[in-house]
Amino acid sequence: MTGSPAPRSFRLAYVPGVTPAKWVRIWGERLPDVPLTLVAVSAAEASGLLRDGGADAGFLRLPVDRADLSAIPLYTETTVVVVPKDHVVAAVDEVSADDLADEIVFHPLDDPFDWERPPGRPAIERPATTADAIALVAAGVGLLLVPQSLARLHHRRDLTYRPVTGVPQSRVALSWPEDATTDLVEDFIGIVRGRTVNSSRGRRPAEPAQPKEDRAGAGGRQRQSRTGRSAGRAQSAGRAQRGASGGTKGGGRRGKPRRRS
Structure with a gap:
């Protein structure tokens, strides 16, 4: 860097x-x-x-x-074929490269695919751009294979597209x-890559770690606090027990005196 x-x-x-x-x-x-x-x-x-x-x-x-x-x-990206809305391909959910064997398929000069052999029959001339090829498809001259994002970018009301299997993807x-x-x-x-602001690979440092001695001191204070609370509860329990015994030395209750006959 x-x-x-x-x-x-x-x-x-x-x-x-x-x-x-x-x-x-x-x-x-x-x-x-x-x-x-x-x-x-x-x-x-x-x-x-x-x-x-x-x-x-x-x-x-x-x-x-x-x-x-x-x-x-x-x-x-998914590869799609752009066709006129009244084309037979528009009636199915997806097609394969073999399904396009008899179709004229344009291969523009800015084609994003690295073809070994483009599907379909080649056009007489290659369009200069994808936009030019889209216009030819709208004219009913042939079809065009593009990444789905380009089909959306060049959307026209008279055209549609379908996914194609068995072809390269962008x-x-x-x-x-x-x-x-x-x-x-x-x-x-x-x-x-989805890193957070405080990622170790980022330029913004994370919050500094608490020193060990501070953490130890905090732990000791917590233990003392817990010990004090336990002692307080024990004292309260003792007072409650003495209150229940009535405060007498014997600890028992006197019975009711018998009446003389």
Whole structure:
């Protein structure tokens, strides 16, 4: 971890489909004096932005080059196929890659998947972006496989989507330049990993432990207090017993005198 001074703000990049609102909110609660700036970036440009210092950290999709970027995988997204609402796929709950064998499936240049062989039949040309491919799907030209978050991002009333089995899935990770792991980057890593404010990995120290002698003194005072309470209860019990005996030397009650005949 570098010892450089903390910057005036923290810049967080994110690729389309990722929603960083929860982590941004926690940041604002824990570090209200350090503004967090969101930087929207395309999936293709995300790694370069981090390398060039355009952001301190970022949410992007794996894989990334681990030679100079660190990455913490966070979650895996469901892969879905986007289809027109009147398409036969819309009538089922999910489909497999084999079910799409006869369909034209677009493979845009910013496709987040690392395909060995994309399912379906390839289009004549590859769309430049996912948004362009979505427009072609709406025109009834073909279908598109994307992470579910991108299907939600590009939602249209005339389109729907269904989960697809037997295909790659997109993994989202938090990444940052390995040689720029600042204190603020460590703070954000702690937030993403769910660490508490007083975590041993955090920068905010926990409450100091009570010295041993203080703990011993407190224990002794507690024992003395318990002993005093026990003695008091014993004295009270003795007084109650003497009161029940009527205060006589014999300790018994006198019987009723017999009447003379």
